[in-house]
Amino acid sequence: MFDRYLLKEDSLENVEVTGFKFQVRIAEYRGCFLSLHNGYYINIDGVEYPRELQKFEINGKPPRDFDEIKKACYEHWDFDDFGTVYVDCPGGLSKGKHRVGIMQSVFTQYGWMPHDEEWIHNPPAPGTVAGGKQHDIYYFDMEVK
Amino acid sequence: MGIKTAVSLYSLQYQFLQGKMTLDDIFKFVKDINADGIEILPDQMLRGTPTPTEATYAEWDALTSKYNLDLVCDDIFLNTNLYKSRELTRRECIELIKQEIIMAHRLGFKIIRLVSMTPAWILEPCLETAEKYGVALCIEVHGGLGFGVDKTDEFLNEMLRLDSPYIGIVPDTSLFCRKVPRIVGNYCNKLFGTNPDLIKYAEEVFENGTDFFALEKKHGKMDPKLASLIKDPAKDMFYAANLSGYENCALSCMDPFVKYIKHVHFKLYEMTDEGIEYSIDFKEVLDYLHKHGYNGHVATEYEGNRWILPDEEIPDKEQVASHQKLIQKLIKEIEG
Numbered sequence: 001m002f003d004r005y006l007l008k009e010d011s012l013e014n015v016e017v018t019g020f021k022f023q024v025r026i027a028e029y030r031g032c033f034l035s036l037h038n039g040y041y042i043n044i045d046g047v048e049y050p051r052e053l054q055k056f057e058i059n060g061k062p063p064r065d066f067d068e069i070k071k072a073c074y075e076h077w078d079f080d081d082f083g084t085v086y087v088d089c090p091g092g093l094s095k096g097k098h099r100v101g102i103m104q105s106v107f108t109q110y111g112w113m114p115h116d117e118e119w120i121h122n123p124p125a126p127g128t129v130a131g132g133k134q135h136d137i138y139y140f141d142m143e144v145k
Numbered sequence: 146m147g148i149k150t151a152v153s154l155y156s157l158q159y160q161f162l163q164g165k166m167t168l169d170d171i172f173k174f175v176k177d178i179n180a181d182g183i184e185i186l187p188d189q190m191l192r193g194t195p196t197p198t199e200a201t202y203a204e205w206d207a208l209t210s211k212y213n214l215d216l217v218c219d220d221i222f223l224n225t226n227l228y229k230s231r232e233l234t235r236r237e238c239i240e241l242i243k244q245e246i247i248m249a250h251r252l253g254f255k256i257i258r259l260v261s262m263t264p265a266w267i268l269e270p271c272l273e274t275a276e277k278y279g280v281a282l283c284i285e286v287h288g289g290l291g292f293g294v295d296k297t298d299e300f301l302n303e304m305l306r307l308d309s310p311y312i313g314i315v316p317d318t319s320l321f322c323r324k325v326p327r328i329v330g331n332y333c334n335k336l337f338g339t340n341p342d343l344i345k346y347a348e349e350v351f352e353n354g355t356d357f358f359a360l361e362k363k364h365g366k367m368d369p370k371l372a373s374l375i376k377d378p379a380k381d382m383f384y385a386a387n388l389s390g391y392e393n394c395a396l397s398c399m400d401p402f403v404k405y406i407k408h409v410h411f412k413l414y415e416m417t418d419e420g421i422e423y424s425i426d427f428k429e430v431l432d433y434l435h436k437h438g439y440n441g442h443v444a445t446e447y448e449g450n451r452w453i454l455p456d457e458e459i460p461d462k463e464q465v466a467s468h469q470k471l472i473q474k475l476i477k478e479i480e481g
Binding site for chain 2: 117133
């Protein structure tokens, strides 16, 4: 839907020693409760960084992994706020341009779906199903300065 | 009395998201194009919903006093999948809806639009709260999720059973597409390379007076000819799967429920250079509403924004202004 606005321009940067981070919006037309947020498919220059390597920072709280995020049932991510995704990647990314493929997994939907019984126990890996209004992986050209 | 116009602020979400327009700018825009009122998704434009801070409420109060627009409809959602161990219980769902009723009242709205697929069993337990706060609970009847869909039909039956002035419907004109939206086919063809024969077939189906929701019902699965034209799922499936959201119903489908119409979504996909909407004949919709004595609001809900190519600007303000010009003119003609 607004996939092209998903990542904040110029927000890709290394986090000293531990990895890299970038800023994201919600791939939806509204805000969401955090427990509906299931992580990201991230592919940078052909290398995938699974959910287990990701943390998410929002609402002025320290970055949390997605096992913590899924318990934040009544904490709201407002529509017009950027969140920050941190990715474990010792040494970070090389300086210069990178091709960033991203798909956000957000379970905002209309009512209880047949797959929900399975998903509350075994949420799908980000990138394997549509999430929010994002239907496919979207690619950005970004630069680490 | 008479039919009044409104703008769903959803129509301008891109301006808001990009920080190009504040809520104040949006209210001013709506006032400047002579619409009577607004509809809002609090979860989109009011921070901290469904429990905004007093500071947020104070900003809202200042805006509503400044522009004096009718506060028409509050669009809410029910996320029954919040927990990662189980579905929300009925009691939890009911409490969430009650919380939304109280917020709608505080904001000044008398109508809540419940998103399609909201379970009918929330109605009776929430009715006392709805009456207390003077807020009607209305299901959105949207193309692909409307008449003939089990959960919507259950809601409509419960509405008829309870027969309360605090329960109603919000029909969406995606039910009345006389042409399949052209903007969707153009987008999919240019972005994904969708098969032109598939798009042409979709146009023919609507020209023949039917739609893909109806064909899917008839066949019990995707229309076989549509399925046969999906040559490459990566290019064609998104367009094909999206088609059932546009229906080509007769307006008479609303006849049994007409007294329950509290508000109407005037869906907008594409205003043409001629000043008409490409898919929907708003004159026939307004004629129908007028004939049935409707005197509520009709709200522009611009959804063409999601079908603009990534390298193009979204012409949301221009589209909304053009649509309002059309419907305000039609209302004048029809009501005299």
